[in-house]
Amino acid sequence: MAVLADVRRTPGERDVAEDLNAVAHLVSRTSSLATALTDFGIPTSARQGVLRDLLTTRIDPRALRIVLRAIETERVDELPTVLHELFELAQHVRDLPPESLRAEEPIVSRTAWRDYVAGYADAVFEDVPDTAALEDIEDQLFRFARVVEASAALRGALSDGGAAVETRERILDDLLGGKVHPAALRLARVTLQGRLRDLVASLDWLVERAAWARGWRVARVRAAMDVDDDERRALSEALERITNQPVELQVTADPDAIGGAVIEIGDLLVDASVRRRLEQLQEHLLTKEGTTRGAHD
Secondary structure, eight states: OTTGGGOOOOTTSOOHHHHHHHHHHHHHHOHHHHHHHTOTTSOHHHHHHHHHHHHTTTSOHHHHHHHHHHHHHSOGGGHHHHHHHHHHHHHHHHHSOGGGGOOOOOOOOHHHHHHHHHHHHHHHHHTOOOHHHHHHHHHHHHHHHHHHHHOHHHHHHHTOTTSOHHHHHHHHHHHHTTTSOHHHHHHHHHGGGSOGGGHHHHHHHHHHHHHHHTTOEEEEEEESSOOOHHHHHHHHHHHHHHHTSOEEEEEEEOGGGOSSEEEEETTEEEEOOHHHHHHHHHHHHHHHHHHHHHHHO
8 A cells, every 4th residue: 555555647657557457467368477476386586576577667667566565465376366456456546535545443453454564664665765764764653652652642632533534644744744754654644544542552563664674673672770882782782692683772761660671572572670570589489388388288
């Protein structure tokens, strides 16, 4: 959808929807091509290469980008059907006013929604080749997520499924328009179309995708005390050894930790806070007490 959002044709441009239609018909009517593109044994890069060589000079670059993305993300055996569906979707985006394309909050799992947002974000990030700009987008999304997290009123306004999407988008535009990178605003807007009860989580997921886009992983560190430069460097190096890739730290204060820190990086959670150590000590003492009592019974 990130690419399809730009398919409204202007004078002199090719019709992306019709180019997608032509590709769909080409695949469905050319048995040898269809066989090659739906063969599980052929690597994704090879199947993309076939269409890239065949179509690069014949269709709009946006249409080619959509087709190559479909090969990467969709089931191999469903590609012919997916191409026809992409044509129909592009046709709707081209011909219908934006308000007619609005959808209610999708009833999908959190994983499915994250997959959608990740694909959308990846397409947006492809148009932002500058690493510095990606870093700015990541920081802006992170800061906005923290603002939303801290403000129940703002979170409620943006998560109000009873309000029109346009109304909630205007709130975003007023807050962020002209103050953040256009891609950051575009990504923040897409979260309003998804699982609204997971709004902050969706924004944080976009932060992580931005970090991935420049080859990094985000490590969120909640520390009871300030973390100085040397400590940041040592922690970053330790996490790099664990993940085998560069790691960027995003540190926030968490007085409830009492001491130490809680580190989240992807699905990895490292709770090295004093609070957690006290809880573990309490569990140990209670377990030991129970065991001792049992021994005397």
